[in-house]
Amino acid sequence: MKAVALIDANNFYVSCERAFNPRLRGEPTVVLSNNDGCVVSRSNEAKQIGIRMAVPIFQVRSLIERHGVHVLSSNYELYGDLSSRMMNVLEEFSPEVERYSIDEAFVSLEAEDSAGLEKLGREIKARVYRYTGIPVSVGIGATKTLAKVAGFHAKTLPQLESVFDLTPASLQVPALRRTPIEEVWGVGYRWATKLKANGIRTAFDLREARDEWIRANMNVAGLRMAHELRGIRCHTLASIPQPRRAINSTRSFGKMVDSLDDLKAAVGTFVTRAAEKLRRERMLAGVITVFVLTDRYKLDDEQYSGSLTLQLAPMTNITTDIQTVALKALEAIYRKDLRYKKAGVMLGDLVPDYGLPQPLWETGKTEKMRELMAKVDRLNRRYGRETVQCGTFISDGKWQMQMNSRSPRYTTRWDELLKVTC
DNA sequence: TCTGGGGTCCTAGGACCC
DNA sequence: TCTGGGGTCCTAGGACCC
Numbered sequence: 001m002k003a004v005a006l007i008d009a010n011n012f013y014v015s016c017e018r019a020f021n022p023r024l025r026g027e028p029t030v031v032l033s034n035n036d037g038c039v040v041s042r043s044n045e046a047k048q049i050g051i052r053m054a055v056p057i058f059q060v061r062s063l064i065e066r067h068g069v070h071v072l073s074s075n076y077e078l079y080g081d082l083s084s085r086m087m088n089v090l091e092e093f094s095p096e097v098e099r100y101s102i103d104e105a106f107v108s109l110e111a112e113d114s115a116g117l118e119k120l121g122r123e124i125k126a127r128v129y130r131y132t133g134i135p136v137s138v139g140i141g142a143t144k145t146l147a148k149v150a151g152f153h154a155k156t157l158p159q160l161e162s163v164f165d166l167t168p169a170s171l172q173v174p175a176l177r178r179t180p181i182e183e184v185w186g187v188g189y190r191w192a193t194k195l196k197a198n199g200i201r202t203a204f205d206l207r208e209a210r211d212e213w214i215r216a217n218m219n220v221a222g223l224r225m226a227h228e229l230r231g232i233r234c235h236t237l238a239s240i241p242q243p244r245r246a247i248n249s250t251r252s253f254g255k256m257v258d259s260l261d262d263l264k265a266a267v268g269t270f271v272t273r274a275a276e277k278l279r280r281e282r283m284l285a286g287v288i289t290v291f292v293l294t295d296r297y298k299l300d301d302e303q304y305s306g307s308l309t310l311q312l313a314p315m316t317n318i319t320t321d322i323q324t325v326a327l328k329a330l331e332a333i334y335r336k337d338l339r340y341k342k343a344g345v346m347l348g349d350l351v352p353d354y355g356l357p358q359p360l361w362e363t364g365k366t367e368k369m370r371e372l373m374a375k376v377d378r379l380n381r382r383y384g385r386e387t388v389q390c391g392t393f394i395s396d397g398k399w400q401m402q403m404n405s406r407s408p409r410y411t412t413r414w415d416e417l418l419k420v421t422c
Numbered sequence: 423t424c425t426g427g428g429g430t431c432c433t434a435g436g437a438c439c440c
Numbered sequence: 441t442c443t444g445g446g447g448t449c450c451t452a453g454g455a456c457c458c
Contacts, residue, residue, distance in 0.1 A: 012440095032444085033443090033444035033445075034444050034445065035442095035443090035444065036442085037442075037443055037444055038443060038444060040440095040444070040445095054443090054444085055443090056442070056443040057442070057443085058441080058442040058443075059442090059443085061442090074444090100439090100440085101439075101440045101447095102440075103440075104440075185438095185439085186437095186438065186439080187438085188437060188438050188439080189437090189438095190436085190437065190438090191437080191438085219450065219451075220450075221437090221438085221449075221450070242448095244447090245447085245448075246446085246447070246448090247446090247447095248445075248446055248447075249445090249446090250444095250445065250446080251444085251445080252443085252444065252445090295443095296443090297442095297443060344445090346446095402442090
């Protein structure tokens with residue numbers, strides 16, 4: 001029989017930190033978002049003392065001090081590297097692996113029977129842990145949504161020891177009855193509130209709801225959820241990634257920014273990031289949106305959100321070309337006498353870059369710029385990001401992120417390797 | 423100046439995911 | 441004092457065309 005397995009790392013960012021710093025094991029630990037703003041990963045011990053997901057760190061300061069919680073800035077370079085190691089292990093088990101997020105993957109599995117599926121699940125869990133040090137949970141079901149339900153129970157019921165196979169029909173009704181509606185994949189806060197008001201409190205209730213009712217009160221996404229809970233596959237396994245539609249680079253600032261020069265430096269840097277990613281994925285962008293925002297939490301300040309989308313013609317992935325257009329957009333939306341908290345750029349209308357000359361408008365200059373970009377990328381890969389920068393601004397200033405306690409990038413920087421002393 | 427419907431395309435905003 | 445970032449999908453509504 002064939003089934004879908006969801007492999008989900010437990011408290012992924014915290015687990016990455018623990019893999020290199022065993023002293024954190026058993027200790028309450030949290031990892032923060034960019035700018036050290038919110039809690040985005042919590043160890044079980046941190047969950048138990050009542051630190052909620054996504055809570056701003058300043059709201060739980062006293063809790064953290066009272067319990068001696070370890071607090072770390074996020075280290076995406078480390079997490080990204082451990083993520084790809086985890087995905088490589090999964091590919092040893094199946095030709096169909098969908099990398100769903102940094103810490104989750106859907107995998108197609110095949111076995112004689114349910115017992116065989118569960119055995120595979122346990123092997124996956126053991127091998128990922130042995131090769132990466134990351135503990136995972138495995139949920140198995142006939143559809144992605146059922147695999148997610150199974151994963152929820154694998155994580156929350158200790159007696160399952162992190163692996164749950166939900167393919168046997170006899171298990172489905174009791175498992176779905178014990179799945180709160182807000183735990184169903186695709187049901188967020190808003191839908192959960194509305195569904196509960198209509199008496200739908202569990203995954204089982206949604207599975208049993210009439211299609212006409214769902215169609216009238218939800219949308220096609222709701223219909224798909226219900227069908228998937230009944231075992232009808234609506235979401236296929238995307239083991240070949242779909243072409244990307246957009247690339248964004250946006251940040252909140254470390255401190256409020258008011259000058260156009262500082263905003264230019266920030267936007268110039270965001271374009272650099274986005275264009276690097278564009279070239280890495282061999283694509284060209286056709287439009288760019290630039291936006292700036294004031295601080296929505298400062299209720300006494302005048303609020304403003306400005307954004308402008310401009311065409312990139314011809315389509316390009318050359319940093320300096322995109323910067324020119326981005327700065328034009330920024331100047332158009334910039335308003336003096338305001339204090340800004342956040343800005344960003346979004347590249348859209350992406351198409352593959354086949355690297356062919358485009359005779360209609362390609363000039364010798366463009367060809368030279370492409371070669372230059374390739375060289376800059378090589379240098380920055382070899383000697384570290386921002387060894388060579390494009391643009392005329394100083395990419396340094398108060399807009400830069402706060403990051404006070406990042407661990408070393410153990411696996412991606414030679415000078416930050418783990419040192420062993422005897 | 424009034425009268426109609428159907429189709430497409432685009433955009434903004436909402437909801438959700440991790 | 442201090443409140444993340446990068447994505448996708450869906451829908452409603454407006455503009456436009458015939």
